[in-house]
Structures are given as structure tokens and as C-alpha cells.
Amino acid sequence: MHGKLLGVAVAAALGCVSGSACAMSGAERKPQACRVIGGEKLPAESGGADALCGAIAAAAAEQAPGHSYSIEIRVLPRSRLSASVRTSDGRILLEQGFASMDKPLTSGSFKRFAAAIAAELAKADATKS
Helix, strand or coil: CHHHHHHHHHHHHCCCCCCEEEECCCCCCCEEEEEEECHHHCCHHHCHHHHHHHHHHHHHHHHCCCCCEEEEEEEECCCEEEEEEEECCCCECCCEEEECCCCCCCHHHHHHHHHHHHHHHHHHHHHCC
């Protein structure tokens, strides 16, 4: 099961490199910028910064299709992540945080963090005037 999850995370990350633009799939292709600061601190088995950006791109494509954003993620001590998200219209969303208290960050951690970020993007899209 772990191998399958890692494979999905790696597949989602293809074409998405930390610090560069990522493209969403679907009819509307809008560039997404994802930058990971301190990505070298991520466990290798998690898939690293590429997997993290890929998980966010996949979750955003599912929950907020067509919504473009830029995100800066900081890898913090003790298996914590912090993200600053800016929408395409310049709005800055609330800082997003994630912590894995009892084990290192994994691809599953990335998916949960990505889902929370995508939910905030979807909310921002719904409240856009």
C-alpha cells in the first residue's frame, strides 16, 4: 500500500519541480508556482519537495479547478510545514500549517496538507467578488 501511495505522489509530481511553475490538468491550464524552502529537510521516502508540490497541484485541481495560485512552503523543525498562499488576483490566504507529531512527514502527510490548502483555495474562489 505504501508503495502505491508513493507512486501516486510521484506521478502527481511529474512535470512539477520545486521552485518552478506547475501546470494543472484539464481544459483550463493555469500556471501554479510552488516553492519549497528547506526541502532538503524532508525525508527522502516522502518524495521530497516535488511530491509536496505535486500533491498540492492535484488537490487544487480537484477542489478548486481553474483557480491559479502561488505558494511558498517552509519546512520547519519537528516535522512541521507552513505555507503562504497567494491567489491569482493577489489575495493572501491565511497561513496554513501542518505538523506530524509522532512520525516523520510522509506522502500521506503531504496529501492531508494539500487537501487543507485546496479547501482554502476553493473557499477563496467562492467568496471572490
